[in-house]
Amino acid sequence: MLWIGVHLPALSLECFVATLAPELPAGEQLVDDLDDIDLVGPVALIAQHRIVAANDAARASGVRCGQKRATALGLAPHLRLGEADPARDEAALMAVAHVLMGFTPAVSFGGDHVVLAEVQASLRYFGGLPRLVERLRAELAPLGHALRLACAPTPQGAQWMAVGGDDASFVADKARWRARVGAVPVARMAAAAPHRAALDALGLATAADLCRQPRAGLTRRFGSQLLADIDRALGDQPDPRTALQPAPVFDSRLELFMRADDSAALLTGAAVLLNRLTAWATAHHGLVGGFELRLHHESRRRMIEDPSLRTTTLDIGLGEPVADTAHLHALLRERLQRLPLAFSVIEMSLHCHSITPGAPPNTELFPSAASVGEGWSRLLERFEARLGAHNIQRLQPVADHRPERATAVRVGGDAAPARTRGAGQPLNLAPPLNMAASGDPAHWPRLKRPVWLLRQPQPLRDEAGTPLLAGKPLWLVAGPERIESGWWDGGYAARDYFIAQDHEGALLWVYRFRHAPEVSETGWYLQGRFG
Amino acid sequence: MSSPSTLLPLEHLHPALWRAHQLGRGREAVQASGYAALDAELPGGGWPQRALTELLLSGTGWGEMRLLAPALARVGAAGRGVLLVGPPAEPCAEALAQLGLDLARCVVIRGDDLLWPLEQALRSGQAGAVVAWTPASLKGEALRRLQLAAQSHDGPAFVLRAAAAAAQPSPAPLRLALAGAGPDAMAVRVLKRRGPALEEPVLLALPPVLSRAARQRALTPRRTRATVRALSAIA
Numbered sequence: 001m002l003w004i005g006v007h008l009p010a011l012s013l014e015c016f017v018a019t020l021a022p023e024l025p026a027g028e029q030l031v032d033d034l035d036d037i038d039l040v041g042p043v044a045l046i047a048q049h050r051i052v053a054a055n056d057a058a059r060a061s062g063v064r065c066g067q068k069r070a071t072a073l074g075l076a077p078h079l080r081l082g083e084a085d086p087a088r089d090e091a092a093l094m095a096v097a098h099v100l101m102g103f104t105p106a107v108s109f110g111g112d113h114v115v116l117a118e119v120q121a122s123l124r125y126f127g128g129l130p131r132l133v134e135r136l137r138a139e140l141a142p143l144g145h146a147l148r149l150a151c152a153p154t155p156q157g158a159q160w161m162a163v164g165g166d167d168a169s170f171v172a173d174k175a176r177w178r179a180r181v182g183a184v185p186v187a188r189m190a191a192a193a194p195h196r197a198a199l200d201a202l203g204l205a206t207a208a209d210l211c212r213q214p215r216a217g218l219t220r221r222f223g224s225q226l227l228a229d230i231d232r233a234l235g236d237q238p239d240p241r242t243a244l245q246p247a248p249v250f251d252s253r254l255e256l257f258m259r260a261d262d263s264a265a266l267l268t269g270a271a272v273l274l275n276r277l278t279a280w281a282t283a284h285h286g287l288v289g290g291f292e293l294r295l296h297h298e299s300r301r302r303m304i305e306d307p308s309l310r311t312t313t314l315d316i317g318l319g320e321p322v323a324d325t326a327h328l329h330a331l332l333r334e335r336l337q338r339l340p341l342a343f344s345v346i347e348m349s350l351h352c353h354s355i356t357p358g359a360p361p362n363t364e365l366f367p368s369a370a371s372v373g374e375g376w377s378r379l380l381e382r383f384e385a386r387l388g389a390h391n392i393q394r395l396q397p398v399a400d401h402r403p404e405r406a407t408a409v410r411v412g413g414d415a416a417p418a419r420t421r422g423a424g425q426p427l428n429l430a431p432p433l434n435m436a437a438s439g440d441p442a443h444w445p446r447l448k449r450p451v452w453l454l455r456q457p458q459p460l461r462d463e464a465g466t467p468l469l470a471g472k473p474l475w476l477v478a479g480p481e482r483i484e485s486g487w488w489d490g491g492y493a494a495r496d497y498f499i500a501q502d503h504e505g506a507l508l509w510v511y512r513f514r515h516a517p518e519v520s521e522t523g524w525y526l527q528g529r530f531g
Numbered sequence: 532m533s534s535p536s537t538l539l540p541l542e543h544l545h546p547a548l549w550r551a552h553q554l555g556r557g558r559e560a561v562q563a564s565g566y567a568a569l570d571a572e573l574p575g576g577g578w579p580q581r582a583l584t585e586l587l588l589s590g591t592g593w594g595e596m597r598l599l600a601p602a603l604a605r606v607g608a609a610g611r612g613v614l615l616v617g618p619p620a621e622p623c624a625e626a627l628a629q630l631g632l633d634l635a636r637c638v639v640i641r642g643d644d645l646l647w648p649l650e651q652a653l654r655s656g657q658a659g660a661v662v663a664w665t666p667a668s669l670k671g672e673a674l675r676r677l678q679l680a681a682q683s684h685d686g687p688a689f690v691l692r693a694a695a696a697a698a699q700p701s702p703a704p705l706r707l708a709l710a711g712a713g714p715d716a717m718a719v720r721v722l723k724r725r726g727p728a729l730e731e732p733v734l735l736a737l738p739p740v741l742s743r744a745a746r747q748r749a750l751t752p753r754r755t756r757a758t759v760r761a762l763s764a765i766a
Contacts, residue, residue: 375657376612376636383640383648393639395624407624409639441565441601442715442736447629450740451596452620477714478745499740501749505711506592507740528623529592530740 002120002129002170003155004136005162006096007148011113012045013053014145015092016082018272019257042076047084082257089113091252092145095276097244099139101283103132108241110159111190116241118155129170139282142275142325153177155241156233160184174235181233182208191225198222207233246283250291252276253349259298260345263336266295270332271325273350278325281355287321289354293332297343314339321356356382384412401485402493403453403527450509450528457525460510467500467510467524474500474508484514497527506530552727562660562687565601566735573705574725578602578687583678583703587722589694591619593709594717597630597737602687603660604631611659611686612636614652617645619664630738646673653680653688661688671699678702697722714749715739 008014020043042058044051051072054063061076073079097115100107103126106118119132126132133149140147150161151170157177164184171177184207186192186199198221204210207230210218218227231237252273260266270293281288293314314335322328357378384392389412396408460467460474467474479498486492494514499507507530512523561577563570570576578584588595603613613636615622628634636659640648645663652658661684669692681688690703697708705724710732712718718732741749 375655379652379655379657380638382651387640387642387648391640391642393641395622395627395634395637395639397624397628397634403623407621440567440736441597441738444738445629446742447597447626447738447740449623449626449629450592451623451626451630452591452618453623455621475749477749478741499745501714505713506590506594507714508592529620531592531594531596531620 001118001153002123003152003158004100004117004119004133005110005150005152005155005158006100006115006117006136006140007150007159007162007165008093008096008113008115008145009148009165010053010055010146011092012084012089013043013055015085015088016045016257017043017055018144019082019255019269020080042079043082044072044079045082045084046072052084080257088255091276092143095143095252095279096140096145098246098276098279098283099143100136101244101246102139102279102285103136106241106243108155108244110155110162112159112163114159114162116155116158118241143279144272144275152233154233154235155239156229157181157235160188160233163188178234181230182206182211184233186210189226189229191223191229195222195226246280248353250277250280250352250355251349253347255347256345261341263333263339263341266336266345266348267329267333269348270336270350271329273348274325274328274332277350277352278323278328280352281323284355286355286357287323288328288352289321289356290315290317291328291350291352291354292316294349294351295341295345296347296349298346309342312339312341312345317354321354401483402491403449403483405486405491406449407453447530450507451531453528454526457511457527460524460526462523467526469502469508469526472503474502474510476500476510477507482514483511495525499530562602562605564598565605566598568733569719569735572721572724572729572733578689579705580686581682581684582688582705583674583681584687584689585696585701585703585706586689586691586709587694587697587706588691588709593711594715594737595691595709596627598709598717598719598735599662599689600630600632600738603662604633606659606686607631607633607636609659610636612638612657614638614640614648614658614661614663616640616649616652616661616663617642617665618662646677650677650680653677653684656683656685658684658686660686662691663689664691667693667695669696671701675702714741714746 042055042061042063044054044058044063046052046069049069051063051065051067051069054065054072058072058076058079061079063072063075063079067075069081072081093109093113093115097107097109100115100117104117104119104122108116110116119126119129123129123132126135129151133151137147137149148162148165150158150164152158152161153170153172157180160181161184171180185205186196186207186209189207192199199205204213210226210230215227228237232239254269254273256265256269258265260269273293277288277291293316295312295314297310297312314332316328316331316335380392392412394410396410398406398408400406460469461471462468463473476498477500480496481498482494482496484494495511496514497509497511500510501507508526509528509530510524510526512525560580561573561575562580563577564573573579586595586598606613608631613632615637618639622639624634627637640652642648645665646669649661649663649665652661674690677688677690694708697706701723703723706722708720708722710718710720712732712734715737717735717737719735720732721729739746
């Protein structure tokens with residue numbers, strides 16, 4: 001087992017900064033990393049009127065976590081304060097998880113802004129751990145978060161190492177791993193948080209200190225969770241994690257801190273959403289075929305009473321599906337610049353359900369039957385997704401003499417359950433003739449049914465017993481073949497079929513009712529054509 | 532000067548090269564049509580792969596499926612899928628099976644906009660053969676797109692169009708006009724191919740529908756009424 005823990009130490013602040021309009025001279029430049037946060041000036045987050053996070057610029061002015069709002073504003077008058085929003089953080093964390101899902105399906109949240117991923121099975125594919133980590137960093141970079149990465153043999157260990165920002169190198173050796181876990185300070189342990197004062201008073205500072213104490217006593221005082229966490233970190237206790245699943249439809253919203261009145265301000269926010277979109281596509285190993293950007297306008301204005309004016313929707317379809325943020329960004333910029341904004345925007349959301357499976361599989365030198373079949377069913381899946389299952393039809397002969405019931409239609413691609421239109425016992429015909437051996441098609445066995453059947457038999461004009469098609473007489477050249485069947489299922493048919501030739505030589509399949517004089521439907525009908 | 536025996540014939544220099552009086556040899560593999568007389572006139576000796584083949588016919592039911600059946604049957608026998616895009620009527624499963632098509636690998640696509648699935652199918656290269664009935668209003672531009680897409684299609688691709696389209700230029704390298712030539716026979720006129728023009732139509736005997744006696748009757752048509760009476764007497 002090899003777990004990678006990704007810790008985002010400044011996630012909440014970064015998410016808040018992303019909603020700010022840039023005040024930089026290079027206005028279109030995005031916030032890339034922690035250093036740029038300081039360029040936007042002092043920023044802090046508050047929860048319940050107390051500072052919970054502050055950037056370097058704010059800290060330089062003396063703003064500290066735990067201060068009251070008024071104190072902080074007194075220290076730094078230009079401080080921009082935002083509410084801490086766990087939902088906003090979670091959306092950003094989900095994007096990080098989506099990127100990790102591009103590497104392994106076993107991705108889970110570790111709590112405390114940590115995402116954990118088990119990558120043992122992916123090492124070979126990505127060419128070893130160092131390359132994988134390098135690539136992971138490169139793919140996480142567009143999201144613009146400060147990262148701390150750690151590799152560990154257990155998820156709990158990866159969590160603690162990532163939070164601590166320790167040496168990221170992976171330790172497989174059991175004794176060395178124990179030593180490293182032993183050095184983890186209790187401050188990093190979530191289970192120790194309520195007992196910090198007591199632990200400090202006892203002089204228990206690290207995991208090793210805790211391990212040296214009698215277990216029964218520790219459990220009685222501090223609960224079983226603390227020791228269980230250490231056991232899990234050491235690998236002495238199983239630690240199953242439920243893997244996250246990427247959502248089937250992408251939906252992400254971003255509330256803007258300031259009203260956005262121009263496309264540059266909108267693009268800054270949209271870039272965040274686009275990065276999340278591509279991360280989501282990565283998790284699906286797919287490409288984005290189009291998306292919808294909804295701009296929510298300020299609704300307090302009296303002018304916007306019409307609900308349809310409260311949002312502007314930009315529907316962007318792509319000719320060729322891509323997973324390239326830069327391309328999507330360029331497309332969006334084109335559209336936004338042409339968009340007249342009637343009202344300022346306070347919130348935007350991005351919606352995408354059009355994802356196409358990624359690049360076709362590598363072609364083999366000699367295509368195998370398996371790869372051919374896979375590509376074929378994937379093609380049918382795409383047709384089904386776009387055209388609807390009812391437009392993808394397979395044919396199945398049915399044991400029934402009536403031509404209108406002799407073919408059952410099964411709709412949908414390979415994956416679809418067998419829903420057949422038309423009832424009856426499926427007929428297993430003899431396997432197709434071996435064409436290579438059968439030689440000249442002119443000597444094939446006689447074709448008994450026409451290839452093309454009309455959905456509704458076409459009534460033909462009857463002139464003295466001769467059927468007329470479009471005013472021209474038809475010559476009957478073979479027949480009759482009597483089909484009389486179905487008195488038991490309500491579809492009674494008693495018809496005499498003939499093969500007819502029209503004036504140009506084409507062969508048709510026509511019939512007339514056996515009891516023609518008695519029923520109202522007299523005369524000839526065209527049933528099919530020998531295509 | 533080298534002796535003539537060591538000189539390679541010019542057309543052997545490159546597969547795309549052929550003399551004007553010769554038939555072009557297909558760069559790609561071809562799919563034998565199953566009709567020896569037709570194969571002899573087709574460049575490479577069969578239906579071209581990775582290119583569109585345009586079949587022009589004045590209606591439905593001239594034996595077009597019987598003409599294509601040997602090639603489609605071979606595609607199915609090779610384990611690959613056959614797509615029928617927008618057929619003009621309901622296909623009869625039994626007849627198709629009798630013509631040798633593998634119904635498990637035969638899929639009918641219907642819908643309003645058939646150009647999209649057609650292009651995707653050709654471009655994906657996953658279909659073994661594609662037979663498409665295109666609307667009469669098909670633009671030359673759309674046909675060019677299809678021809679481009681067909682270059683990645685690994686198999687024969689047939690586009691069936693109305694005979695009126697013969698006058699319009701087409702990017703398809705092979706264009707044939709189909710016409711009936713009596714019962715169970717078909718006249719194939721080559722409108723365009725890589726090679727010299729062919730004046731005479733190729734006469735093909737299709738897989739039969741009629742028995743020998745019925746074919747005789749069809750060749751010497753009598754009054755229908757008498758036929759009915761005679762046939763009824765036999766029955």
